[in-house]
Amino acid sequence: NAGVTQTPKFRILKIGQSMTLQCTQDMNHNYMYWYRQDPGMGLKLIYYSVGAGITDKGEVPNGYNVSRSTTEDFPLRLELAAPSQTSVYFCASSYNTPSNQPQHFGDGTRLSIL
Amino acid sequence: AQTVTQSQPEMSVQEAETVTLSCTYDTSESDYYLFWYKQPPSRQMILVIRQEAYKQQNATENRFSVNFQKAAKSFSLKISDSQLGDAAMYFCAWNGGSQGNLIFGKGTKLSVKP
Numbered sequence: 001n002a003g004v005t006q007t008p009k010f011r012i013l014k015i016g017q018s019m020t021l022q023c024t025q026d027m028n029h030n031y032m033y034w035y036r037q038d039p040g041m042g043l044k045l046i047y048y049s050v051g052a053g054i055t056d057k058g059e060v061p062n063g064y065n066v067s068r069s070t071t072e073d074f075p076l077r078l079e080l081a082a083p084s085q086t087s088v089y090f091c092a093s094s095y096n097t098p099s100n101q102p103q104h105f106g107d108g109t110r111l112s113i114l
Numbered sequence: 115a116q117t118v119t120q121s122q123p124e125m126s127v128q129e130a131e132t133v134t135l136s137c138t139y140d141t142s143e144s145d146y147y148l149f150w151y152k153q154p155p156s157r158q159m160i161l162v163i164r165q166e167a168y169k170q171q172n173a174t175e176n177r178f179s180v181n182f183q184k185a186a187k188s189f190s191l192k193i194s195d196s197q198l199g200d201a202a203m204y205f206c207a208w209n210g211g212s213q214g215n216l217i218f219g220k221g222t223k224l225s226v227k228p
Contacts, residue, residue, distance in 0.1 A: 031214050033214075033215050033216075035215075035216075040123075040220065040221075041220055041221070042118070042205050042207075042218030042219050042220050042221055043159075043205070043216070043218045044218070045213075045215040045216075048213060048214070048215055050214075056213075058213075058215060088157060090159065092159075092216075094214060096214075099147065099209070099214075102149060102161040102164060103209075103216060105158070105159035107156075107157065107158055108157045108158075110157075
């Protein structure tokens with residue numbers, strides 16, 4: 001199994017540009033998450049989804065949008081990139097929650113806004 | 115709101131020695147799970163060990179073990195016989211509630227000296 005796949009791995013954007021970070025999982029997990037990790041910090045939740053068609057805000061949702069049209073895919077969109085969105089973004093998934101089953105993480109996307 | 119605190123930004127250990135990383139958390143939930151994740155420079159999030167709050171027995175995984183003190187809301191990680199490959203950022207994380215997202219501490223950077 002591929003697990004959680006994120007693309008791209010690296011990206012540089014100019015201020016005001018938009019882009020979509022892709023996330024796909026092949027484990028048939030219901031729950032999917034987007035986190036951001038700023039330098040020297042732990043991961044913070046941006047958005048999450050408990051199933052296809054259902055999304056909700058996390059701790060730091062401003063400047064982002066998500067959709068969940070299928071169980072497998074959970075893209076994260078930045079509409080107007082700002083320097084404060086420079087970060088490493090992680091997508092994760094889990095079958096159910098709360099649970100002792102660990103969340104499966106993608107390898108992250110390093111995004112720089114210049 | 116749930117919080118996770120790692121009070122040691124950096125720790126250092128001699129190869130083959132033992133080191134303990136501290137973690138405290140705050141929650142009003144009775145059912146939850148705790149995790150330690152390792153993040154090497156490759157930035158992958160790797161599960162090290164997990165603990166169910168309802169289990170009194172401390173979890174162990176080979177050289178890794180935890181000291182779980184539920185009343186004190188403490189969840190420390192002990193690494194025995196430290197190896198050079200253990201050098202990484204270590205994150206303590208709490209999982210519970212309906213959202214199911216992980217709440218992370220800020221991390222502890224572990225260095226291993228040969």
